[in-house]
Amino acid sequence: MAMVWYAAATSAALFCIIYFFHRRLSCRYPLYTDYPILGMLPEVLCNLWHIHDFSAEMLKSHGGTAEFIGPWFTNLNFLVTSDPLNVHHVLSKNFNNYIKGPEFREIFQAFGDGIFTTDAEAWKYNRDLFHSLFKHRSFEVFMEKTIRKTVQNSLLPILDHVQQQGRVVDLQDLFNRFTFDNICSIVLGYDSNCLSLDFPEVEIEKAFSQAEESIFYRHIKPKSLWKLQKWLQIGGERKMTEACKSFDQFIHALIASKLEALSKCNENETGEASADLLTTLMREGKEEHDARFLRDAMFNLFVAGRDAITSVLTWFFWLVATNPLVEAKILEEMKEKFGRNEGKAEVLSVEEVKKLVYLHGAICETLRLFPPVPFERKQALEADMLPSGHGVDPSTVLLISLYAMGRSEEIWGEDCMEFKPERWISEKGELSCPSGGRLRSYAKPFSCSSHEGWFQG
Structure with missing residues (x-):
């Protein structure tokens, strides 16, 4: 019996040694220290509080492109780059070879089949559709009127009030509420009343934020772990399910209400007051746009509008201050x-x-x-060679660090910071x-x- 245990232990040790050296040979450009079993994850977790700055420095020390290797047997491996020539190659020159891919769609499951998760023809259809909507003069007028109204009736009065009271206010929370109200009105034609003097907790806003937080943690957890949590409905995955359920109930109720309203009046009667994107989509694409398409389109527009604008406003005022x-x-x-x-x-x-x-x-x-989106994720369909000389195998996942690119001396000069x-x-x-x-x-x-x-x- 002892011989059996000895043989098993020896085989396991030999296997670990062989696998360790295999990882060393396959990872020629390590971004962080590669620890046995845990891979490079410990350094990520230790520096999670400033991960973008930390990664930018590490990429700089590796010439702009390096590899991230996750814990053993998790397939949490990426090629990370901030080289502008590589970025141009992936996003433009050889665009068709780099897709979001099925793993991306699993992580961003809450986005459905919207513009941020689709590839090829589906992505092109969504892009062209949204571009056509944004170019409508009626939408431009409606958007300006909506934002002006929110600024005059909500934002400025609140800022005046807190200034007179001598209160300290969290500008990020303030801008988040301001943007959420605008997006609800512009995208859905719905007044969420999130930005008011009592700073109320709005259920749909809370659900939307929870879904995004859970998606973030899916990026740093092994797929098997968050899949298990989802199956057991525990932790962040349970919150994710509940948040998506709340958002879906809200958006489907709104779609049903607008369908009923549209059926009672013709296009000329809806007027400028119904120039929101949801009503416009329902009015112009009654045949091809079902409830699922509308739900996914609205969720993606929420992300595109709310998070990007909130991030820019917050950092803009901090930088100016x-x-x-x-x-x-x-x-x-x-x-x-x-x-x-x-x-x-x-x-x-x-x-x-x-x-x-x-x-x-x-x-x-x-x-x-x-940048509101610090990194972009792409997956290769076929083997390729990047301009930096790094080889790309089929199914290789690339992370493009836009944050690091914005702080590169090679791109912007010595005054890049x-x-x-x-x-x-x-x-x-x-x-x-x-x-x-x-x-x-x-x-x-x-x-x-x-x-x-x-x-x-």
Whole structure:
């Protein structure tokens, strides 16, 4: 019996040694320290509180491209890059070879078959559909009117109130509520009343945030672990199920209500008041857009609008507050263009905002330093060779670190960590992508002059 145990232990040890050296040979460009059994996960967990800064530094020390290897037998392996030539190759030059893939759709299950999870023809259909909706003049008028109303009736009164009371307010929470109200109105034609003086807890907003949090943790958990939690309905997966159920009940009830309203009146009677995206989709695609398509489209638009805008607003005001010279230049530009009274809050029109070049540059600079989507995930269909010389096998998962790209000296120069809106302004005083071949092709997605950045793949 002892011989059997000895043989089993020897075989297991030999197997572990062989597998360990196999991992060492297969991982030629390690991003972090590769520990036995646990892989590189310990360093990620230890630095989770500043993972994007930590990863940016590690990528810099590895020339912009490296490999992440997860715990043994978890298949949690990625090729991580911030090299702009690699990014251009994956997202443009050889776009058809890199998809989101089935694993991505499993992680982002709550998104359904929307634009952020689909590939090929389904993705193109969603992109073209949304672009056509955004270009409608009626939608542009409706969106401006909705945002102006929220600013005048909710945001400014609350800011005045907390200032008079001498209260401290969490701007991220404030902007999150502001954006949620706008998105509910613009996308669904529904007044959530999330931004009010008593800062109420809105069930649908809470459910939406919970679903996103659970999706985040799916990225760092082994697939087998979160799949088991989902099957047992415990932990974050249980919260995810409950959150999606709440959102689905809300959106399907709204769809049913709008279907009934549309059946009682013709298109001319709905008017500008019903120019929200859900009503427009239902009105223009009654045959091909079923309830599931509408639900998935709305969820994806929620993500595209709420999280991106909340992130940009929060970081923008933090950057401006910590850079008084930039703040002074923004105020000076507004005074020069419109001669407004700085002591009185006024809401600018879209056409007026377009004239504020320096302000636009400051927003682009915010997107560079703190992109709302810090990394992009892609999966290879066929073997490929990246411009950096790194080989890509079929089914290899690539993580593109947009956060690291925004802080690369090679791309932006030695002042890459500085908040400088001037880098986006030409000598003629016009908004322009920074000059330089590699820089110009990289900087284009950071331009905030259109919706294109939401749907780059």
